[in-house]
């Protein structure tokens with residue numbers, strides 16, 4: 449452990465696939481109690497960034513730390529601090545919500561009581577009538593809630609999300625945003641990658657633009673108007689043209 453103040457930190461990260469650079473000198477820091485949105489067009493390297501934070505993609509240069517733990521030195525220790533919600537949440541379709549959480553907690557060697565699981569499902573506001581239904585019949589928004597309930601039950605400080613609002617209807621999107629804000633208030637560090645500029649502007653504290661493999665520009669929310677969406681849009685369009 450280092451005494452880094454950041455829950456998530458990528459410093460000077462280069463990642464290439466078969467000699468093609470995808471990330472070039474990527475620098476990102478996320479604090480606890482902060483929501484960071486990384487924006488970029490298709491193929492910009494957003495999922496690669498998440499894979500690098502998770503230790504699935506190995507940087508050729510630079511380093512990644514989760515709660516001060518160097519991912520290259522202790523990948524399991526780093527992963528124990530985070531929850532990852534992929535674009536399409538993969539859970540057991542034939543198990544219900546409670547059974548899924550119980551099963552994945554057991555895989556993570558975490559003991560849990562029925563009450564703890566119920567608290568987690570309540571925290572993500574999954575409708576109680578759905579708790580005992582198989583996930584096979586769940587919508588994308590409901591699956592996400594189960595995945596986030598698992599993060600709540602594990603009490604991990606860092607949450608990574610890949611395109612969390614793509615395919616959600618407006619109602620599910622606003623519920624999802626409210627849930628992220630609650631988790632932020634409880635001290636989570638939240639890092640999401642998305643191509644949804646308006647969604648990011650609504651919920652994030654900081655927005656970074658992935659441009660030719662690194663963060664070309666960062667904007668922070670400030671004041672009553674939060675972000676200047678027109679300014680963000682121009683930067684986003686610029687980054688997409690350059691990518």
Ligand SMILES: Nc1ncnc2c1ncn2[C@@H]1O[C@H](COP(=O)(O)OP(=O)(O)O)[C@@H](O)[C@H]1O
Pocket residue numbers: 465466470488489490491492493494495496497
């Ligand atoms: N496992 C992989 N092997 C080879 N190339 C990959 C792999 N994953 C991603 N890429 C390439 O890296 C680039 C960035 O991909 P990705 O990170 O998935 O972008 P995004 O999530 O922003 O759409 C793309 O050109 C993609 O084809």
Ligand SMILES: [Mg+2]
Pocket residue numbers: 494495496
């Ligand atoms: Mg992607």
